[in-house]
Amino acid sequence: MLDAEPNDATPFLPSGSGLAALREAAVACRGCHLWRHATQTVFGEGRRRARVMLVGEQPGDREDRDGRPFVGPAGRELDRALEDVRIDRRDAYVTNVVKHFKFEERGKRRLHKTPKRFEIDACRPWLDEEIRLVGPEALVLLGATAAKGILGSSFRVTRERGRPLDSELAPLVLATIHPSAILRAPDDDARQAERAAFARDLAVVGRELGLGG
Numbered sequence: 020m021l022d023a024e025p026n027d028a029t030p031f032l033p034s035g036s037g038l039a040a041l042r043e044a045a046v047a048c049r050g051c052h053l054w055r056h057a058t059q060t061v062f063g064e065g066r067r068r069a070r071v072m073l074v075g076e077q078p079g080d081r082e083d084r085d086g087r088p089f090v091g092p093a094g095r096e097l098d099r100a101l102e103d104v105r106i107d108r109r110d111a112y113v114t115n116v117v118k119h120f121k122f123e124e125r126g127k128r129r130l131h132k133t134p135k136r137f138e139i140d141a142c143r144p145w146l147d148e149e150i151r152l153v154g155p156e157a158l159v160l161l162g163a164t165a166a167k168g169i170l171g172s173s174f175r176v177t178r179e180r181g182r183p184l185d186s187e188l189a190p191l192v193l194a195t196i197h198p199s200a201i202l203r204a205p206d207d208d209a210r211q212a213e214r215a216a217f218a219r220d221l222a223v224v225g226r227e228l229g230l231g232g
C-alpha cells in the first residue's frame with residue numbers, strides 16, 4: 020500500500036531561527052503534494068521588520084518560474100496600487116498562504132487552480148512563522164482564498180473589505196480583493212473602478228500607519 024501524502028509543513032520548519040533560515044528550509048518542503056509539479060517553493064520576501072505584510076493566495080505561473088511572489092500581472096496591479104497610496108513595496112513583506120503553484124495543464128498552458136483547505140492548512144506553519152518573525156503592524160489579506168484561509172471559511176471579503184478586522188494576528192488586519200480581480204474585469208470602466216476600490220482599501224492601511232507623508 021502507498022504511504023498517504025503528508026499534510027503538514029511543521030516537520031520541515033527549522034527550530035528557533037530567523038527569516039533567512041526559514042526561507043532556506045522552505046526550499047525543501049514536502050509538507051503536502053503541491054511540490055511535486057511546481058518548479059520551486061516561492062517564499063515571502065521583503066524587509067525583516069516590515070510594517071506591512073501582504074498575503075496573497077499562491078504563486079502564479081510567472082512566480083513559479085521566477086521564485087518570487089507577485090512578480091507577474093497581478094503583482095504589477097499590486098505595485099501600482101501600493102504606489103498610488105504611497106506605500107513602498109520595499110518597505111513591505113509580500114507572501115502567500117500557499118507557497119507552491121497549483122495548476123492544471125491545458126496544452127502548453129498552466130492554469131491556476133485554487134488551493135483547497137487542506138493544502139492551505141498544510142502550508143500555514145510557514146505563514147505563522149513569517150508573521151511571528153516579521154511582526155507586521157498591518158496584515159493585509161489579498162482575496163477570498165487568503166482571507167478565508169486565515170480568518171475562517173465564513174469570512175466574506177465582499178462584505179468586510181477595507182475595514183479593520185478583529186484578529187490577534189497583527190494590530191491591524193484588513194482584507195481586500197485579490198489584485199487579479201482587476202485583471203478579470205470585463206471592460207475598462209469596471210477595471211478602473213476595481214483599481215480605485217483596491218487602492219482605497221490599501222489607503223486605509225497607509226492612513227492607520229501614518230505612511231506616505
Ligand code: URA
Nearest residue numbers: 075076077079088089
Ligand atoms: N497571485 C498570488 O496570490 N500570489 C502571487 O504571488 C502571484 C499571484
